[in-house]
Amino acid sequence: MKNVRLENVSKMFGTAIGVENVDIDVKPGEFFTFLGPSGCGKTTTLRMIAGFYYPTNGKIFFDNRDVTTLQPNKRNIGMVFQNYALFPHMTVFENIAFGLEVRKMSKAVIREKVERAQKLVHLEKYGARKINELSGGQQQRVALARALVIEPDILLLDEPLSNLDAKLREETRIEIKRLQVELGVTTIYVTHDQTEAMTMSDRIMVMKEGVVQQIGTPQEIYNQPSNHFVASFIGESNVLDGEVIEIIGDAVKVKLDDDFYLNGSMNQTANGKKLVVGEKIKCSIRPEAVFEGQGTNELKGTIQLVEFTGVSINYVVEVGSNIMKIMIINKGNQILNRGDSITLHVPENGIYLIGE
Amino acid sequence: MSTNQAIVTRDNWWARLTRSKYFVYVLISPLFLILLAYVIYPFYQTFIQSIVGEEGATLENYKRFFGLTSTANLEALWTSVYISVISVITCAIVGVTMAFLMERYEFPGRKILSVLILVPMALPPLVGVLSFTFLYGESGILPRAVQALFNLEQVPFSLKGVVGVIVVHTFTMYTYFYLTAAAAIKGLDPSLEEAATSLGSGRIRIWLKVILPMLTPSLVASSLLVFMISMASYTAPLMFGVERTMTMQIYLSRTNGNLDMAATQSTILSIVSISFLILMRWYQGRRNFQNQSKGIGVHRTELRTQFAKYMSMLLSFVGVIILMLPILVLVLISFSVDGEWTIQIIPTAYTLEHYIDLFTDERTWRPIWNSLQMSFVATAGNILFGVAAAYALVRMKFKGKVFLDILIMVPWALPGTVVAVNLIAAFSEPTVFSFNQVLIGTFWILPLAYFVRHLPLIFRSTSAALMQMDESVEEAARSLGANWWYTFRRVVVPMVFSGILAGTLLAMVQGIGEFVASILIYSTRTMPLSVAIFQKMYAFQFGTACAYGVLQIILIITVLFISQKITDGKAGSAI
Missing domain, CATH: 2.40.50.140 (Nucleic acid-binding proteins)
Known part of the structure; x- marks a missing residue:
């Protein structure tokens, strides 16, 4: 459980503005959502927190530690990608174990932790399966287990539900929220779907064209939109x-x-x-x-x-x-x-x- | 305390370096250095040799080349261009016709033909020409058979000169047209034709207005490719005695000790080849007729009448014979006793000796072993360079990408003869790039030549595989705590392994069969397989020569088969 703080973070791509002056303070254990239409800079902001981009300006802190230019592998984050980014040449077990092997844990500990993670996402019997033998929803849960098993300080989710069909999306949404509440991990969630944002989040940041429009609880965003864009984008x-x-x-x-x-x-x-x-x-x-x-x-x-x-x-x-x-x-x-x-x-x- | 501080400062220094946006240039500099040393520098040395006379810089050589006092060079340039243009036309006709027949019609014998149609790809250039001279040459099996059959005074026909070269080119290179045209036809959405028919078009109009325009991109690309390869062709002119081609002129200038002229000819030929490479890349960049629609595939028309069925069966049979004959004749002769076959139609005495000798006789085994060793060394280098270059070009962002890409492709466009001349120009003296050694005459020059010639193979197969791989998979590994090297080993390499392997196998067999550059720079101590074939041929030891050839063909077929399996038939990217 860590606090994540962005101080006036901006990212330029050449001369094009990716995001401008993002200033947020995510509390430990909070479920925080970046919401906006595609191209609004939400994924860019997430990738800066993950360490795949470095900000052009501004600083990023995890619990007062400046991580602005720290390499992604040293941040102890768990990330779930939109396309899951599972390793196709490994089994479900090996996928989940990957982060633990990097941390040089013993075989026995790895086995125990992976099995616990499999149980957490209801994939106990699938350890030996190859990734291409799983359905979309199962792949999604492997990705989630892989991100959670390393006990990350921060969980980053990049549109994790967008590749699922409507019914599965709703089930998984509830599942993710359950895991997040149980584990209490600080979570940053990126989506363009306002229903997901409204139902899951403690707080939402609405973005448009790289600029933050409003930060607030779902009720605040819905009932007191700060401008025309927020009013018409949410609901x-x-x-x-x-x-x-x-x-x-x-x-x-x-x-x-x-x-x-x-x-x-x-x-x-x-x-x-x-x-x-x-x-x-x-x-x-x-x-x-x-x-x-x-x-x-x-x-x-x-x-x-x-x-x-x-x-x-x-x-x-x-x-x-x-x-x-x-x-x-x-x-x-x-x-x-x-x-x-x-x-x-x-x-x-x-x-x-x-x-x- | 002080050590702690030291770590912090070192960390800062290293961190500052790796986070700098110029760090990527540090990473890619070895790639540029290798290209500079073994592609640009040799090319530059040749160019210098062509313009430096006894008293400083001079264009004397170029004046002589284009001058009218001796027209040998201009004739050679003309012949090369003329052979290439004819080759493009004949290859196009054969390749596209075959593609249409195979993709659009169902007839008895189609399945077997569709497998055998790619046989010419399994023929190494030298071996292919060899079997053609055995088959259709002046003392070839077929002309003699016809002569005997009709009791003629002389052989009624024989393959020689420019016609011979063109026939061999057509046989070995129509596959480029066939492959691209077949792919394009397969990709042609039948609903386009149906749409045209529903709008009232007749067959001919559909052909002219719909099908041909859709095929144009692939036809242009294949034409450029075949033209380039024909310009570089060396073995066919050599064996059919066409001396007035660019590659032969370079070879002759070299062997006559006219080094300046060889350098001039090389430079001119290089310029032609590289312009074609750039033209090809430019064209491929703008071709964009991709079908979006999926849906039903092309349905093959079945032949209905009995006559058409028998006709097509007969033609398929002839096709199979033509395709298989070159290999069959090699196999046949490889069992013949050396020196026994003189004026008979086919050899009279047979033996297994040559195959046994291949692996037991030190003198015949030696060239095989040499080629294996040298090709292995070159391929090892190619793997390192190819994988690194592919990763850099696909994954990293830096200025000069297009330039690096073209530089890697240049050795592929350069005729083998030119590569050899360039290496001679560069490494006949000690240089920094050869660690102050003279490479000519040593073991290392041939592996170097193979390395340069086959530079693009592994690079291309690996980049194709890398482009298939989603970048977020690497990011996932990084987010799980893996550093770059761990990610590369555990995630990237396993995922692109089939691509690397396909390129590696191809580079390996190409190295084993390489002839064009080898013949100019081999030393007797490290004589490669192909040069040995050539020499056996001229020593009338046909049996041994063909046994070597069969060995090569088996190797190539094995490799093609494995690549096909591991890449699920998606290979071909490496051609």
Whole structure:
């Protein structure tokens, strides 16, 4: 269990920026996720922590030890690669034993530890198998066992689930989280899948084009996105353009269209920003924060598209000049048709004001 | 305390060095040094020899080469080009036709033909030419048989001169066209043709507008390759007595002691070869007709009429005979008693003696042993260099990659004759690169020549294997605590082993059969196998010569077979 600290870490590839000024402090035992679309610099950051790249600027510390340019083999990390990177010329046992052999442990100790690791990932009977005789999910678990058996100070996972099919992905996700909690190892997880990030992480760092957008717990990221990108990347959101026309105390009145207004709160602004009258802003409203019927912040619209998923009824509604997505939990409500008019309302705490 | 501090400072010093972005140049410098010593420097020495006269630098030799007072050189250049162009055309016709027949039609005898069609690859140049002269030469078996059959005064036909050279070239080099064309046809998506048909194209239009354009890249690449090899061809002109080719002129200039002229001719031939190499690389870099679609493979058309079936059976049979005859005749003659076969159609007396002598008689065993030793030494060097160079080029980042890549390929493009002339120019005097020794006349010059000539083989097979290997596997080993060397030994080498082995075997047999450079620089104490064959041939000891040849062919077939097995048929990258 070690703490990982990045101080203003930047990485340039020639003149192209890989990542810029990443500044994080991962607590011992924490499950920390780098989330973002491909090319956002999350893997680059992970590879600098692993030691495969050296930062162009900034420093990396493991428990106050400067490891910025330490070779990867001296960092005592466990890493799981996207394609697993198993040694195809070795058996499952030999793969898992590799790191222990490097550490010059005795045969007996190696056998004991490898068997324990195999048990941990439910591969007891597969020790003598070759890698190409395993399914994708089994390979994934070998990779995990190989990374964990060396008792790493830090576990690095680079999109470990992206090569699995949907059902297996969910199972493995739960499995990884279980192992992480049981072993308490500091874990850094890279993914572009927001569900994985939300369900597994203690904290998430959202990145875009090499720049950190927001760091926070899943709730913070979801409920209080710091900007338009985070709001729309994590979950779905209606991001509407508006103008602040009145501020009384904490109450903020935003004009969307000539006859549509929203009443928000100064407590619900991105990064606690103070708004001023006349400012152009964006309002983020989650589809599930909108309710059918009359109430505060009432809106009238026309239904353009209806989707029934079973769990919910999704509408795309034209409200003035805006198009909004609405999700209504299916409790046996009557499903409206395209072209019907609908009355909606949004509670004040469902409106999040993003300055921009 | 003080030791602790010492460790820290040393660690810092070492760490600073290894983390410097220039450290990679320290690592690759030995590769450049070897290329400098054994490729560039000999080439440079030859060039110097060609321009330095008695009083300083002069272009006298080049003037003489291109001058009209003696046209021998220009004629030779013309003949070489002309033979090469014709060879390309004949090889293309034979190779592509064969590829189409084999890939598109199902006929009786197709299976056996498809195996035997690659037999010419198993014929070392010298041995191949040898069997052709036995078969079709002036006193060859076939012309004499026809003569006897029809009671003619003279042999009705015989293979000699330029035609002989071209026939041998066609036989030995059509495989380059066959392999690439067959691969391209196999890769041709049948749905393209179906699409064209559905859009209303007739057969001829499909051929002209769809199939040929798709084959163009592979045809151009093969043409360049065959042209280059034909330009470098030495054995065929030598055996068929075509003196006016570039390689023969170099050989003759050398043996007549006209060293300046030999150097000039070598330089000119090198320039031609290297331009073709660069042209080829450039072309391969931009060819990009790869089929994306998978789906059903090409279906072979079955012959329907009885007549077509019998016809194709007959033709397949003829094909098999033509392909097998060169080897069969070698085997036949290898059992003949030396000196007994004079004017008869086929040898009259047979014996097992030659094969027994190969391994028991000190004088006949000696050249085999020499070749084994020298090829072994050269191959060991090739492994070290090839694996290191492949790793550097595939895995490391540095400036000058393309340059290093071309430098490694240059010896492959250079005719063996030129390699020999270059080595003579460089190592007839003590130099730093030969540790202040004269190498000419020693054991070491031939292994060096083999090393240089076969430099690209292991390099190419290893880089192909390395490119298949995902880099993250190495990173995984590093993350598990293995240092670079441990990773290299335990992970990289085992994973690319089949590639290294395939190249090694190829380099080994090529070394054992090498003739073109050997004939110019061998010394009597270390006479290699191929030179021995050549001499036995001229001493009319045909039996012994052919026994040597059969031994070589067996070796090559074994190696081809093993490579095929270990690389799952993905070999061929090393050609």
